[in-house]
Amino acid sequence: MSALVIKSVSKHFGGVAAVSNVNMEVPSGKVTGLIGPNGAGKTTLINLITGVLTVSEGSIHFGAQDITEVPAYKVARAGISRTFQNIRLLAEASVIDNVMIGFYRNEKTTTPASLLGLPSARRETAALRDRANKLLERFGMSKFADQEAGGLAYGHQRRVEMMRALASEPALILLDEPVAGMNDVEAGELGEIFRGLAKDGMGVLLIEHNVRFVTNLCDFVYVLDSGRMIASGSPEQVVNDPAVITAYLGS
Ligand SMILES: Nc1ncnc2c1ncn2[C@@H]1O[C@H](COP(=O)(O)OP(=O)(O)OP(=O)(O)O)[C@@H](O)[C@H]1O
Ligand SMILES: [Mg+2]
Structure with missing residues (x-):
C-alpha cells in the first residue's frame, strides 16, 4: 500500500509561483479531496506529481520510490494514473x-x-x-x-x-474535476464508484469545485488558494475554517 507524499513542493513559472511550499499526503484506500478557487494550482500539482512538469523545489515520493525527477511514462509505470480536466479521447x-x-x-x-x-x-x-x-x-x-x-x-x-x-490498474488515481458539469445524480453515481475504488485499496485524489460533493465523499480534504495550502483536515474542519470561507466567498 503506497502513499503519495509531497514535501515542500514549489513550482514557479517565470516570476509566478503557481505552487508554493505545498505539503500533502494521499494514502491508499481513501478518497482525498483537493479543492480551491480557479488558478489555485490544483492542476499544476497533478502535473508535478505525474512528471509532466518538473518541481522548482521540494520532493515527491510514492511509497519507497522518489518520483520527484521521474518522467511521466515512468510515473505511470510506478502505478499513478490521471484524468484530464479537458477530456482527451480518440x-x-x-x-x-x-x-x-x-x-x-x-x-x-x-x-x-x-x-x-x-x-x-x-x-x-x-x-x-x-x-x-x-x-x-x-x-x-x-x-x-x-x-x-x-x-x-x-x-x-x-x-x-x-x-x-x-x-x-493503478495504485493511485488523480482525478482532475471528473464530475464538472454533471448533475447531482450523475455526480452521485460517480462518487459511489470512487468510494468503491478506495475500498478496493486504491488511493484516490479528487480535484473538485463542488464543495458539497467533496465534503460528502472525502475522508480528508486539502484546500489550495493562490498556490498555498491554506487548510487541511476532515471535511467538517475544512468547511468551517475561516480561511477557507474567505477564499471562497472573499473577505
Ligand atoms: N504552463 C504554465 N505556464 C505559466 N503559467 C501557468 C502554467 N500552468 C499554470 N499556470 C498558472 O499557474 C496558476 C495555477 O494554475 P492551475 O491550472 O494549476 O490552477 P487550477 O487550480 O487547476 O485552476 P482551475 O480550477 O481553473 O482548473 C495560474 O495562475 C496559471 O495561470
Ligand atoms: Mg485545473
Whole structure:
C-alpha cells in the first residue's frame, strides 16, 4: 500500500509561483479531496506529481520510490494514473478501444509478437478485452462499448476517460474535476464508484469545485488558494475554517 507524499513542493513559472511550499499526503484506500478557487494550482500539482512538469523545489515520493525527477511514462509505470480536466479521447474510436488504450502500461507482449498476431499476443488481447468489459460494467457503460466515443453525451465521455485511466490498474488515481458539469445524480453515481475504488485499496485524489460533493465523499480534504495550502483536515474542519470561507466567498 503506497502513499503519495509531497514535501515542500514549489513550482514557479517565470516570476509566478503557481505552487508554493505545498505539503500533502494521499494514502491508499481513501478518497482525498483537493479543492480551491480557479488558478489555485490544483492542476499544476497533478502535473508535478505525474512528471509532466518538473518541481522548482521540494520532493515527491510514492511509497519507497522518489518520483520527484521521474518522467511521466515512468510515473505511470510506478502505478499513478490521471484524468484530464479537458477530456482527451480518440473521438472516432469505439468506447472499448478507448478503454483498451489504457492497458499499454501492463502490456507484456513485445511489438513483433503483436504484429505477427502470435497466439501469445492474441491471448493477451482477449484477456485485456475481458478486463475492459469489467470496467464498462462497473461504470454502467456496457451498452455503449461499440459506439464512437466522440458521439457520447458529455458525462459518458468523462466516464470513458476515467475507465481508460483505470485500465492500467493503478495504485493511485488523480482525478482532475471528473464530475464538472454533471448533475447531482450523475455526480452521485460517480462518487459511489470512487468510494468503491478506495475500498478496493486504491488511493484516490479528487480535484473538485463542488464543495458539497467533496465534503460528502472525502475522508480528508486539502484546500489550495493562490498556490498555498491554506487548510487541511476532515471535511467538517475544512468547511468551517475561516480561511477557507474567505477564499471562497472573499473577505
Ligand atoms: N504552463 C504554465 N505556464 C505559466 N503559467 C501557468 C502554467 N500552468 C499554470 N499556470 C498558472 O499557474 C496558476 C495555477 O494554475 P492551475 O491550472 O494549476 O490552477 P487550477 O487550480 O487547476 O485552476 P482551475 O480550477 O481553473 O482548473 C495560474 O495562475 C496559471 O495561470
Ligand atoms: Mg485545473
